[in-house]
Amino acid sequence: MSPLRTPRAGLAHRFVEDESGAYVIEFAFFGSLFVAVILILFQYAFVHLARQNLDASLQVATRALLTGSFQSSNGATLTPEKTLQNMRALMCGGSNAPVVFFSCDNLKVDVQVSTTSFDTNAWSDSAVDSKSGGWSKSFGQNYQCPGSQSIAIVRAAVKLPLIAPLFLQIGMRNFSDGAVLLQSASVFRVEPYDKSLTGGC
Template sequence: MQSSAAPPRPFPLPRFLGDASGATAVEFGLVSIPFFALLGAILQIAFMTWAQENLDFTFQKAARSVFTGQFQTDPANSGATTTTLLQAIHDQMCGPSSSNGKSTVYNCAGAKVDLKIGTNFANTTFQAPVNPNTRAWATGFGTNYTCAAPGAIVIATAAVEFPLFFRLWDLGLSSFSDGGVLLQSTAVFRTEPYRTSGASPC
């Protein structure tokens, strides 16, 4: 008994090209990557804007106590060390470290505060919070405090690292080597001629 040879199978390419049953899935796959990347970028920028506004609000309230002299004349700050004084300004932003603190969009516990005195507004400079070469916190930032006497020009800066949630598109936002984004708030002002009882607090 002789077996008959199987008929040749037609070449599948024309049938494959004419099959549109999976076109929707393929089109969705092609479109979904840029769509979700764009959505992630929008959400990232929205979160950053929200956190930046929150940082500005909390820091400006703390800086105002230096502007009015309330911070300098507070008996609790008399004779305190630089670390203690910076922590006191930090606590005004975030709440006391012994408690849960204030609710903020950014990580307030990781915020750094720096306060220096300038000679005049034209030549006022401040230290950059991040070293662009190492992409880490600049050496010495967050350790400077100079008491602001009445009429002094103050350069107060607060900075914090904010996480980059969607890293499909960096968008050039990251400032730190781990991908974090720098949020920074700076206030430059001349302190009011506040009253001092007895010797100057500075």
């Protein structure tokens, strides 16, 4: 003769043996992992596209400096700040500029000239201040006008905010606020151009 069960005991027994919610729990666990993997892949793809986009934008500036056309339209009377502002405008909104995947407000450019050879000191300044976790005060402020047949070193950097949460920013954080630093550089010898006719350097 089976023992009598109270209504409360029967309810507890049915709750223990009920497996109808197992799929919901499994989906919540594995589904969250799947969403995290998708976010990581999407984020890495976005960073890769933005890095390629920065390279293409820098090629536009490099071509203008290489031929002397940028120097001709931005003479020595302009301040370095205004000249770099014009260069950023050329890289982001010029007729030959690509459609950018980043905000041009987060773009900084440095142009330096090596008088004798490929001077490594021109590459020493970091774009990020290791102490503050923000932009370095010395980066993006230098414009040395590349004269005819001089060796120019152009560096561009972008602060790119990431879309995924901080715990998914695997190996990509450079700034203290979680944004990633993208960099591109170009070294070239400027073609001969007649600065007396154009007002270049």
